[in-house]
Amino acid sequence: xxxxxxxxxxxxxxxxxxxxxxxxxxxxxxxxxxxxxxxxxxxxxxxxxxxxxxxxxxxxxxxxxxxxxxxxxxxxxxxxxxxxxxxxxxxxxxxxxxxxxxxxxxxxxxxxxxxxxxxxxxxxxxxxxxxxxxxxxxxxxxxxxxxxxxxxxxxxxxxxxxxxxxxxxxxxxxxxxxxxxxxxxxxxxxxxxxxxxxxxxxxxxxxxxxxxxxxxxxxxxxxxxxxxxxxxxxxxxxxxxxxxxxxxxxxxxxxxxxxxxxxxxxxxxxxxxxxxxxxxxxx
Amino acid sequence: xxxxxxxxxxxxxxxxxxxxxxxxxxxxxxxxxxxxxxxxxxxxxxxxxxxxxxxxxxxxxxxxxxxxxxxxxxxxxxxxxxxxxxxxxxxxxxxxxxxxxxxxxxxxxxxxxxxxxxxxxxxxxxxxxxxxxxxxxxxxxxxxxxxxxxxxxxxxxxxxxxxxxxxxxxxxxxxxxxxxxxxxxxxxxxxxxxxxxxxxxxxxxxxxxxxxxxxxxxxxxxxxxxxxxxxxxxxxxxxxxxxxxxxxxxxxxxxxxxxxxxxxxxxxxxxxxxxxxxxxxxx
Numbered sequence: 001x002x003x004x005x006x007x008x009x010x011x012x013x014x015x016x017x018x019x020x021x022x023x024x025x026x027x028x029x030x031x032x033x034x035x036x037x038x039x040x041x042x043x044x045x046x047x048x049x050x051x052x053x054x055x056x057x058x059x060x061x062x063x064x065x066x067x068x069x070x071x072x073x074x075x076x077x078x079x080x081x082x083x084x085x086x087x088x089x090x091x092x093x094x095x096x097x098x099x100x101x102x103x104x105x106x107x108x109x110x111x112x113x114x115x116x117x118x119x120x121x122x123x124x125x126x127x128x129x130x131x132x133x134x135x136x137x138x139x140x141x142x143x144x145x146x147x148x149x150x151x152x153x154x155x156x157x158x159x160x161x162x163x164x165x166x167x168x169x170x171x172x173x174x175x176x177x178x179x180x181x182x183x184x185x186x187x188x189x190x191x192x193x194x195x196x197x198x199x200x201x202x203x204x205x206x207x208x209x210x211x212x213x214x215x216x217x218x219x220x221x222x223x224x225x226x227x228x229x230x231x232x233x234x235x236x237x238x239x240x241x242x243x244x245x246x247x248x249x250x251x252x253x254x255x256x257x258x259x260x261x262x263x264x265x266x267x268x269x270x271x272x273x274x275x276x277x278x279x280x281x282x283x
Numbered sequence: 284x285x286x287x288x289x290x291x292x293x294x295x296x297x298x299x300x301x302x303x304x305x306x307x308x309x310x311x312x313x314x315x316x317x318x319x320x321x322x323x324x325x326x327x328x329x330x331x332x333x334x335x336x337x338x339x340x341x342x343x344x345x346x347x348x349x350x351x352x353x354x355x356x357x358x359x360x361x362x363x364x365x366x367x368x369x370x371x372x373x374x375x376x377x378x379x380x381x382x383x384x385x386x387x388x389x390x391x392x393x394x395x396x397x398x399x400x401x402x403x404x405x406x407x408x409x410x411x412x413x414x415x416x417x418x419x420x421x422x423x424x425x426x427x428x429x430x431x432x433x434x435x436x437x438x439x440x441x442x443x444x445x446x447x448x449x450x451x452x453x454x455x456x457x458x459x460x461x462x463x464x465x466x467x468x469x470x471x472x473x474x475x476x477x478x479x480x481x482x483x484x485x486x487x488x489x490x491x492x493x494x495x496x497x498x499x500x501x502x503x504x505x506x507x508x509x510x511x512x513x514x515x516x517x518x519x520x521x522x523x524x525x526x527x528x529x530x531x532x533x534x535x536x537x538x539x540x541x542x543x544x545x546x547x548x549x550x551x552x553x554x555x556x557x558x559x560x561x562x563x564x565x566x
Contacts (some may be wrong), residue, residue: 091437093461101543121363125498128497129498129499131499133472143565146497147494147495148528186491186492187495188493189492190492190495190497190500191495191496191497191500192498194502194503195499196536196539197484197503197504197536197559198499198502198558199531199535199539199555199559200480200538200558201476201480201561202561202562203471203535203538203554203558204531204532205561206472209429209469209472211430211459212410212469212474213410213473213474214411214430214473215411215412215431215475216412216474216477216481216506217473217477219481219502219503220477220480220481220502220503220505220506221477221503221562221565222503223502223503224558224562225562225563226559228552228555228556228558228559229552232548232551232552232555235551236546237538239544241319242543243543245534246539246540246543248487249484249487250533252447252482252483252484252487253479253529253532253533256479256482256483256518256529257526258531260518260529261522261526262520263519265519267365267520269512269515271482272482272515275481275482275483275504275507275512276485276487276508276509276511278483278486278488279505279507279508280508282493282501282504283443283501
């Protein structure tokens with residue numbers, strides 16, 4: 001493989017729609033690794049875009065998806081999941097032949113189903129993030145060593161899929177490919193359910209107990225600090241699988257309830273050892 | 284207040300029973316802040332104690348609680364909660380008049396009830412810890428700025444309680460006082476329930492989904508990596524309150540289930556906003 005260099009970037013012009021934590025980090029990674037010659041940041045708030053430009057994250061700013069997309073080799077949607085479909089329809093309209101459209105959304109089936117007729121679109125989900133929001137928290141290393149899931153449709157153009165694969169790998173990610181349904185079922189368990197669990201635990205905290213929290217409570221509820229609006233969209237778009245996840249964690253809680261209720265030390269130890277084993281090696 | 288100095292330590296000789304993460308960190312804090320002139324580390328494994336001595340955490344080592352306690356001004360039990368009561372009975376036997384016995388256990392009522400006749404004992408719980416174990420993870424700053432709960436019995440000697448208060452504050456902690464029952468009810472919610480929740484979530488992770496976990500899953504399950512033996516003891520000793528905590532978090536999970544099941548975006552947003560608000564400012 002040729003390493004991308006400044007003289008021969010992998011993609012000439014990349015348009016990033018939504019310059020928040022993910023979009024800002026992507027832009028920063030594209031620039032620092034010289035994956036593209038130009039990164040255009042698109043958003044609704046021109047002042048915020050100018051700040052992101054001043055912060056050195058993007059080369060140019062635009063508030064017009066169609067106009068920016070008309071100049072793009074690759075367009076990446078880093079907006080909340082419920083804004084991706086409309087955005088792609090706007091972008092594809094004026095885009096040049098050969099353009100590649102993708103996204104960074106945490107839910108894939110509703111997006112990929114709705115865009116099944118748009119051959120230039122191949123869904124993706126870089127699994128990286130933070131409970132922080134805004135480009136101020138952007139980090140060019142956010143994606144380094146992390147997994148990006150590609151969810152091409154069965155009829156997707158192989159050359160475009162392999163181009164998308166190179167794109168995400170160029171910012172340091174490992175890529176895996178699966179169907180949108182498989183992705184959504186898995187991510188319900190590994191990402192969306194943890195959010196519901198953290199938020200449920202957070203809601204059990206009485207004000208008078210705040211001073212008695214330690215690092216355990218803090219770690220376990222950290223992601224509950226995430227943007228409610230963003231998560232509301234994600235959870236609703238993947239409701240069926242998240243509900244199955246809630247069933248699964250309720251079942252596990254019942255196992256603890258039963259062991260504790262009967263004072264069954266052996267069973268309790270078994271549950272804790274299994275939990276520890278599954279947690280091992282995740283970092 | 285006089286700051287402790289090397290020439291006039293707050294307590295001449297402190298015996299730390301159990302030189303693991305907590306005991307090792309306490310010993311390190313006592314030494315680095317010169318709270319005591321001598322720290323004796325007591326444990327069952329002489330080789331481990333010698334390693335802790337070589338690591339500079341303790342001044343002397345002993346495998347005999349009674350012998351060490353006979354030289355102590357203060358004895359602090361940093362063992363698993365189910366070993367504190369027997370240890371205190373051994374220690375108090377040969378101890379000098381005026382000795383102060385305390386502990387660092389995460390559950391207080393069973394310990395304080397069982398030791399109600401030992402006037403030299405005043406229970407404590409420094410709320411600080413880590414999912415790591417062993418003195419190798421010891422950190423003299425572990426207690427800095429954190430809360431230590433004191434649980435004196437109503438008949439405790441006021442001078443001893445105030446001495447204990449000074450002791451924990453001397454390693455940088457803020458102290459609060461409450462009854463053992465109040466402590467156990469509160470800590471069930473802020474510490475023991477989070478462990479059950481993290482461990483329950485960990486048990487929902489299928490092997491094939493491991494590669495699809497991100498920082499959210501990692502944070503939310505981090506404490507599930509904690510020592511199963513240690514946690515088995517804590518959870519069983521506080522079973523009644525932990526069961527009430529499981530009820531509370533299951534109730535919250537049901538709220539999410541209901542909002543998601545009916546596609547009620549407004550209610551879901553409300554739940555997420557409340558969870559975020561309660562999480563704010565915890566660090």
